[in-house]
Amino acid sequence: MTDDRFETRAIHAGQEPDPTTGAVTVPIYATSTYAQDRPGQHKGYEYSRTDNPTRHALEAALASLEGAGQDGGSVAASSGMAATALIAWLLSPGDGVVIPDDAYGGTHRFFYNVAAQSGIEVAVADMTDRAALEAVMTEATKLVWVETPTNPMLRVVDLAMVNEVAHAVGAMVCVDNTFATPYLQRPLELGCDLVMHSTTKYLGGHSDVVGGAVMANDAELIERLRYLQNTAGPVPGPFDSYLVLRGLKTLAVRMEAHCANALAIAEYLSSHSEVEEVFFPGLASHPQHELAADQMGGKYGGMVSFRPKSGIEAANAIAAATRLFFLAESLGGVESLIEVPAVMTHLSVAGTSNAVPDDLVRLSVGIEHVDDLIADLAQAIG
Numbered sequence: 001m002t003d004d005r006f007e008t009r010a011i012h013a014g015q016e017p018d019p020t021t022g023a024v025t026v027p028i029y030a031t032s033t034y035a036q037d038r039p040g041q042h043k044g045y046e047y048s049r050t051d052n053p054t055r056h057a058l059e060a061a062l063a064s065l066e067g068a069g070q071d072g073g074s075v076a077a078s079s080g081m082a083a084t085a086l087i088a089w090l091l092s093p094g095d096g097v098v099i100p101d102d103a104y105g106g107t108h109r110f111f112y113n114v115a116a117q118s119g120i121e122v123a124v125a126d127m128t129d130r131a132a133l134e135a136v137m138t139e140a141t142k143l144v145w146v147e148t149p150t151n152p153m154l155r156v157v158d159l160a161m162v163n164e165v166a167h168a169v170g171a172m173v174c175v176d177n178t179f180a181t182p183y184l185q186r187p188l189e190l191g192c193d194l195v196m197h198s199t200t201k202y203l204g205g206h207s208d209v210v211g212g213a214v215m216a217n218d219a220e221l222i223e224r225l226r227y228l229q230n231t232a233g234p235v236p237g238p239f240d241s242y243l244v245l246r247g248l249k250t251l252a253v254r255m256e257a258h259c260a261n262a263l264a265i266a267e268y269l270s271s272h273s274e275v276e277e278v279f280f281p282g283l284a285s286h287p288q289h290e291l292a293a294d295q296m297g298g299k300y301g302g303m304v305s306f307r308p309k310s311g312i313e314a315a316n317a318i319a320a321a322t323r324l325f326f327l328a329e330s331l332g333g334v335e336s337l338i339e340v341p342a343v344m345t346h347l348s349v350a351g352t353s354n355a356v357p358d359d360l361v362r363l364s365v366g367i368e369h370v371d372d373l374i375a376d377l378a379q380a381i382g
């Protein structure tokens, strides 16, 4: 199984036909508990907070796709933020964490307003700049949190560089791989310690589930995360696990379509007279284009941000005027979405070092026909 290619593992890893009935899709094991033959003698499952066969299959598939290897594994969570909390619980009071200066707003809010209350020291750095990262590292730093590409500025971070800087002081590197997905980028294979996902996005892929996951290559780390998952309880239910597992099967083909559509839209916007600036790692003008080409296998994901020439008013008007691009938070589904991060997904970081430009428009480019999407943007931008 591990020798199989990505597309094959997405459909088969952890997803053998059901041993009882032969069902070719993993059943939704809607059960909280499991009958035992004698006290303590069971078939591997005791209680669904601890483990559930549908969730188990999802975790096996995710571990395989992220390249977690024999010693590693995956722990599924009830949301991306729950996965972030599981990782933060690996830290102790006095430990330091560095987060990116344009992390997802919820990640910034979590570390500053929740993790900090448990005595975690939080620092922020522009992770595209080695010197800026090195400047905030201390002996107490135990975790460097990376997003690449970042949300919503689409900056690309050199994971090999971050590993070097973090590992030099014994800190772990965790990559929020939500935007790239393992189809484009597998941080564990590059030597990072942890990968985190909001499976709500591309992995689920249909905007019908909220979920999260953590992957690691290290048996002890996975055991500790599993302990935290069982002890604190932020587990996904069997139906949610099934939805993500179902989404994974088509991840490769969906990502191909997302990437192609996003590139075409970024090029269209770049040539538009009413557009000031486009943020997309696939454009040759992007400051980290070469790095992105190398690190993401020559594909750049489905997210595009831009700033219209006429500022906030224009940004709000465009976001309200699209027909196919629904005005909504979130991303990574088959349908295209448009939003203004400063007043939507990133409202919680207004006025902080993570604040985003007021006039930024973010697109989650779906897999509709690209000509229809471009026509929709054309009529909205005017």
Ligand code: PLP
Pocket: 079, 080, 081, 082, 104, 106, 107, 147, 151, 176, 178, 179, 197, 198, 199, 200, 210, 211, 212, 330
């Ligand atoms: N990480 C990124 C990059 C995100 O965009 C999000 C949500 O938008 C999260 C984490 C949080 O995930 P969730 O909403 O599933 O809790």
